[in-house]
Amino acid sequence: MADQAVIAVHELAKNFGPVEAVRGIDLEVQPGEIFGFLGPNGAGKSTTINILCTLMRATSGTATVAGIDVDHDPAAVRSRIGLGFQDPSLDQQLTARENLEFHAFVYDVPASSRKERINEVLAMVDLADRADSVVMTYSGGMRRRLEIARGMMHTPDVLFLDEPTIGLDPQTRRHIWSYLGELPKRAGVTIFMTTHYMDEAEYCDRIAIIDHGKIQAVGTPDELKKMVGGDVVSITTSDNVTALAQIEAIAGATPIADNGTLRVEVPDGAAFVPRLVRETSVEVTSVAFRRPSLDDVFLKLTGRAIREEESSSTDQLRMMGRAWMGRGRR
Amino acid sequence: MSTPNGVLVRTPAAQRSRRQGTLWPTLRAIYIIWYRDILRFWRDRSRLIASFAQPLLYLVIFGTGLGSSLSGGSSFGGFNYTTFIYPGIIGMTVLFGSIFSAMSIVWDREFGFLKEVLVAPIDRSAVAIGKSLGGATQAMVQGLILLILAPVVGVKLSLLSVVAMVPLTFVLAFALSAMGVAIASRMKSMQGFQVVMNFLMMPMFFLSGALFPLGSRLPDWMKVLTVLDPAAYGIDPIRRVALGGTLPGPALDQLSLNVAGTVLPILAEVGILLAFGVVMLAVAVRNFRVRD
Numbered sequence: 001m002a003d004q005a006v007i008a009v010h011e012l013a014k015n016f017g018p019v020e021a022v023r024g025i026d027l028e029v030q031p032g033e034i035f036g037f038l039g040p041n042g043a044g045k046s047t048t049i050n051i052l053c054t055l056m057r058a059t060s061g062t063a064t065v066a067g068i069d070v071d072h073d074p075a076a077v078r079s080r081i082g083l084g085f086q087d088p089s090l091d092q093q094l095t096a097r098e099n100l101e102f103h104a105f106v107y108d109v110p111a112s113s114r115k116e117r118i119n120e121v122l123a124m125v126d127l128a129d130r131a132d133s134v135v136m137t138y139s140g141g142m143r144r145r146l147e148i149a150r151g152m153m154h155t156p157d158v159l160f161l162d163e164p165t166i167g168l169d170p171q172t173r174r175h176i177w178s179y180l181g182e183l184p185k186r187a188g189v190t191i192f193m194t195t196h197y198m199d200e201a202e203y204c205d206r207i208a209i210i211d212h213g214k215i216q217a218v219g220t221p222d223e224l225k226k227m228v229g230g231d232v233v234s235i236t237t238s239d240n241v242t243a244l245a246q247i248e249a250i251a252g253a254t255p256i257a258d259n260g261t262l263r264v265e266v267p268d269g270a271a272f273v274p275r276l277v278r279e280t281s282v283e284v285t286s287v288a289f290r291r292p293s294l295d296d297v298f299l300k301l302t303g304r305a306i307r308e309e310e311s312s313s314t315d316q317l318r319m320m321g322r323a324w325m326g327r328g329r330r
Numbered sequence: 331m332s333t334p335n336g337v338l339v340r341t342p343a344a345q346r347s348r349r350q351g352t353l354w355p356t357l358r359a360i361y362i363i364w365y366r367d368i369l370r371f372w373r374d375r376s377r378l379i380a381s382f383a384q385p386l387l388y389l390v391i392f393g394t395g396l397g398s399s400l401s402g403g404s405s406f407g408g409f410n411y412t413t414f415i416y417p418g419i420i421g422m423t424v425l426f427g428s429i430f431s432a433m434s435i436v437w438d439r440e441f442g443f444l445k446e447v448l449v450a451p452i453d454r455s456a457v458a459i460g461k462s463l464g465g466a467t468q469a470m471v472q473g474l475i476l477l478i479l480a481p482v483v484g485v486k487l488s489l490l491s492v493v494a495m496v497p498l499t500f501v502l503a504f505a506l507s508a509m510g511v512a513i514a515s516r517m518k519s520m521q522g523f524q525v526v527m528n529f530l531m532m533p534m535f536f537l538s539g540a541l542f543p544l545g546s547r548l549p550d551w552m553k554v555l556t557v558l559d560p561a562a563y564g565i566d567p568i569r570r571v572a573l574g575g576t577l578p579g580p581a582l583d584q585l586s587l588n589v590a591g592t593v594l595p596i597l598a599e600v601g602i603l604l605a606f607g608v609v610m611l612a613v614a615v616r617n618f619r620v621r622d
Binding site: 055078085089090101102106108150 | 355358359369447451
């Protein structure tokens with residue numbers, strides 16, 4: 001199984017009545033990856049993740065998780081995956097330990113290792129000291145951590161996280177990421193997550209950008225950024241007129257003079273800067289280059305900036321309603 | 331499976347305790363879903379107290395008030411009104427308790443916990459069954475607690491009648507919980523709850539014979555409605571057992587649910603109620619199994 005994709009999706013599509021939420025998605029996720037699903041609200045992220053988690057059925061196409069077809073044996077898939085939802089699905093009137101005990105029961109964690117396992121996952125997210133507090137007393141970040149810990153209780157092959165850090169403050173988000181980033185190495189799990197935070201996508205090993213129900217691009221964050229063309233270098237020199245011709249020779253592109261600064265796009269800014277300093281005869285007084293961000297990638301692929309707003313609570317309710325009731329409404 | 335530095339070692343699938351068949355995991359899931367309900371019920375003492383306060387109001391204020399304005403009381407088989415409604419109030423407590431507990435599914439849905447259950451690798455029938463049994467247990471306990479008021483309202487209970495009361499309240503609680511779960515399985519928000527309250531729970535309560543006898547004096551249209559009320563089939567046996575020590579059978583029959591001119595034996599009523607509960611449970615199971 002080692003080299004086989006842990007998630008394989010082929011021409012997956014999902015319609016809600018006349019609305020095509022997902023229009024033919026193909027992707028493969030390798031074991032141990034942190035795979036990010038990036039896109040604006042309504043792009044089809046949650047629908048796809050719900051199909052992979054067996055909460056919804058696809059209209060057409062196939063998907064396997066841990067080698068099991070999600071449509072043929074949803075129960076088997078469920079036993080191999082862990083989930084963390086954007087809206088905590090913890091019982092707030094129970095303690096962390098009781099929530100985990102519930103989970104251990106329904107996921108068939110052997111009675112002999114239940115206690116030990118609960119302590120392990122609590123320690124993993126630094127909640128051991130609060131194990132017997134009722135979840136209602138937890139902060140938003142603690143709840144999210146507990147939710148992740150719970151998803152790991154039954155040693156799943158894949159941990160699905162739907163917007164794991166949505167609605168949290170930046171500091172808490174970094175905190176959560178410090179746990180998530182470690183998980184594949186520590187626990188041998190594959191993480192499949194959705195997000196619409198560009199900065200978070202950077203933590204992923206690979207990203208798929210999805211918009212209008214289709215995958216626009218897949219790759220490592222660096223690969224995706226290279227699609228933009230290159231880095232933007234801004235240079236000031238003691239003699240811009242002389243420098244312009246020399247830079248053009250090095251970069252193979254004509255710099256644009258703008259307000260005393262020369263701007264040029266190069267494939268690789270980091271390699272370009274030493275050459276620039278070495279090969280120009282005039283004095284370079286300042287040089288700066290900006291790597292393209294995933295925002296630039298998204299802009300290039302979709303023609304618009306990703307919306308950074310949080311999904312509203314009604315959106316979330318609607319989404320949950322879809323997931324739970326499964327009546328095909330949107 | 332843990333190592334000193336806290337590394338989480340994966341359990342090979344073969345090592346997991348995967349017993350053969352689906353019955354055992356389903357039973358285990360039913361148990362934990364039931365247990366969670368009981369744990370929450372026990373933890374929420376205010377609800378326990380509240381479940382005691384409403385029946386007390388009915389018995390002491392409503393019962394005394396209406397009873398004293400009714401003449402003689404021959405229409406209640408010689409009981410004073412408070413004694414007459416006492417079993418009905420136990421039934422009411424079970425009725426409300428069952429439906430409220432079952433409706434906690436809608437609450438779970440709104441607060442997200444239901445998703446944890448629905449994505450678990452268990453047969454969804456466990457959700458419907460576990461919730462129905464959880465609601466039934468809570469409602470039964472709420473109803474049986476009221477037995478301590480028996481001496482206050484002048485009802486003599488034998489040990490046997492107390493013992494008989496346990497399965498009778500449980501069957502009523504189970505049937506109504508299953509109905510509540512079946513409804514809640516299709517309900518998306520708490521807003522619908524008010525509708526259920528006004529158009530289902532209250533009519534069921536009023537037609538159940540909790541507050542007045544369902545004997546032959548009722549107009550025909552209302553008799554039809556009482557026969558259709560599942561709660562009537564649960565409250566009647568409770569009344570017969572509770573008041574049986576105080577009144578001979580034939581006098582009780584006059585107060586009882588009357589199906590097409592005949593008074594059903596307790597076992598028949600229990601059977602009908604149980605059948606209703608099983609049908610409702612089947613509906614709930616089906617609703618939970620549907621996947622989009």
